[in-house]
Amino acid sequence: MSGPTTLIDKVWDAHVVHRDPDGADLLYMDVHLIHEATSAQAFDGLATAGRRVRRPDLTLAVEDHNVPTDSLTITDPVASLQVKTLRENCRTHGIRLFSHGDARQGVVHVVGPELGIVLPGMTVTCGDSHTSTHGAFGALAFGVGTSDVEHVLATQSVALRRPKTLAAEFTGLPPDDVTAKDLALALLARLDANGAHGHVMEYRGPSVRALSVEGRMTLCNMSVEAGARAGLVAPDETTLAYLRERPESPRGAEWEQAVAYWKGLRTDEGAVFDRTVHIDASALTPQVTWGTNPGQAVGIGDRVPDPEKLNGPAEQAAARRALAYMGLTPGTAMRDIAVEAVFLGSCTNGRLEDLRAAAEVLRSRKVAPGVRMLVVPGSTQVRRAAEAEGLHEVFEAAGAQWRFSGCSMCLGMNPDRLSGAQRCASTSNRNYEGRQGNGARTHLVSPAMAAATAVTGRLASLADLD
Numbered sequence: 001m002s003g004p005t006t007l008i009d010k011v012w013d014a015h016v017v018h019r020d021p022d023g024a025d026l027l028y029m030d031v032h033l034i035h036e037a038t039s040a041q042a043f044d045g046l047a048t049a050g051r052r053v054r055r056p057d058l059t060l061a062v063e064d065h066n067v068p069t070d071s072l073t074i075t076d077p078v079a080s081l082q083v084k085t086l087r088e089n090c091r092t093h094g095i096r097l098f099s100h101g102d103a104r105q106g107v108v109h110v111v112g113p114e115l116g117i118v119l120p121g122m123t124v125t126c127g128d129s130h131t132s133t134h135g136a137f138g139a140l141a142f143g144v145g146t147s148d149v150e151h152v153l154a155t156q157s158v159a160l161r162r163p164k165t166l167a168a169e170f171t172g173l174p175p176d177d178v179t180a181k182d183l184a185l186a187l188l189a190r191l192d193a194n195g196a197h198g199h200v201m202e203y204r205g206p207s208v209r210a211l212s213v214e215g216r217m218t219l220c221n222m223s224v225e226a227g228a229r230a231g232l233v234a235p236d237e238t239t240l241a242y243l244r245e246r247p248e249s250p251r252g253a254e255w256e257q258a259v260a261y262w263k264g265l266r267t268d269e270g271a272v273f274d275r276t277v278h279i280d281a282s283a284l285t286p287q288v289t290w291g292t293n294p295g296q297a298v299g300i301g302d303r304v305p306d307p308e309k310l311n312g313p314a315e316q317a318a319a320r321r322a323l324a325y326m327g328l329t330p331g332t333a334m335r336d337i338a339v340e341a342v343f344l345g346s347c348t349n350g351r352l353e354d355l356r357a358a359a360e361v362l363r364s365r366k367v368a369p370g371v372r373m374l375v376v377p378g379s380t381q382v383r384r385a386a387e388a389e390g391l392h393e394v395f396e397a398a399g400a401q402w403r404f405s406g407c408s409m410c411l412g413m414n415p416d417r418l419s420g421a422q423r424c425a426s427t428s429n430r431n432y433e434g435r436q437g438n439g440a441r442t443h444l445v446s447p448a449m450a451a452a453t454a455v456t457g458r459l460a461s462l463a464d465l466d
Ligand SMILES: CC(C)[C@H](C(=O)O)[C@@H](O)C(=O)O
Pocket: 037, 038, 065, 127, 128, 129, 130, 143, 411
């Protein structure tokens, strides 16, 4: 590419190994993350083809999706088999694996960044849609399917069509109670569930710059919920400060060299995006979802929308169906909706900063009677850091359960599930039908709102607390 270029195109172009006439580019991958839920078939395919893993040194495996969070012993037969298979595959190919109980175990998208193995300008892939999280560092991070996982294992590259570029411009600065999660939900509400299909988004503007790296991870994590291939934020001083302290980030002269390169990782003045969306962050309020896709979100002070008043027949039909599933009536104030469960965790909002925000709310307050609250650190490192600050005591004193790390109630793949049509305020990223258990009803919120909701027993923000 010549002339002013977007960051997305710069990172893409720096990784093209081969251009195919049919339009796909073969892209080199700097980091490959794997987990027990989506790697077994890929390793099987590799074995059938008689191949080895090309770069075990660039591959990192964790156990996260299936593991129980109330114990370090896996008893479920399906989970046991998946974990055993991952362990065998990692042993066979010499891949580093963080197992349940390891000090560095955790949700794959929390573990990679905290180790410092994802750096600005890198390409990252994983057989998991929320790989987009790693875009927070100015990396191009793609979730791929199992056949692509096999391809990356075998060749350290993957064939992808060049994405379109979308600038998500957040103008102004948000009010104090509006977090990265609220920015993400507000953007999704604007874009609709599949509105960024085929694009990579670059998050831009002063409110993105003001976010911590953790907040940027929350934002990038949800890119895929808009149908985007990935999302990223250009690196800056905040990124450098985060990376400087990571155990595996470059040191000494290598660090200096890397920083010099990273400084050029930004969208040039005058570069043109295929599409631009503006969101006025200063006008936002804390967001909550009412439906069964993450873009069905409103401000906490709003009401459940009337499907008949939405735009067009498709959106109306989707809303009718969502409301039937969610057991909600149009016009109900969001603040009047009572919940039975609260889930604080996941790769969206299971980092230390998220736990701190919730603990702040729960300090000297109690979880409402009849509400079950699970606090699940995104990684064992997060769990230990939180314990060192005494956050676990705050959660337990409030009546919440303090767990080991894993994907937990983010999805019903492990013992942490809701039963029946239970309603849950959740800091995760998906509210699809059955996501947290068959029939379960999910309302996506930020950590602070999850904690406020736990206290009041109804969907709430900080403004609802005494
Ligand atoms: C199980 C895995 C394939 C899935 C994903 O791709 O994202 C999961 O992590 C999720 O969040 O739904």
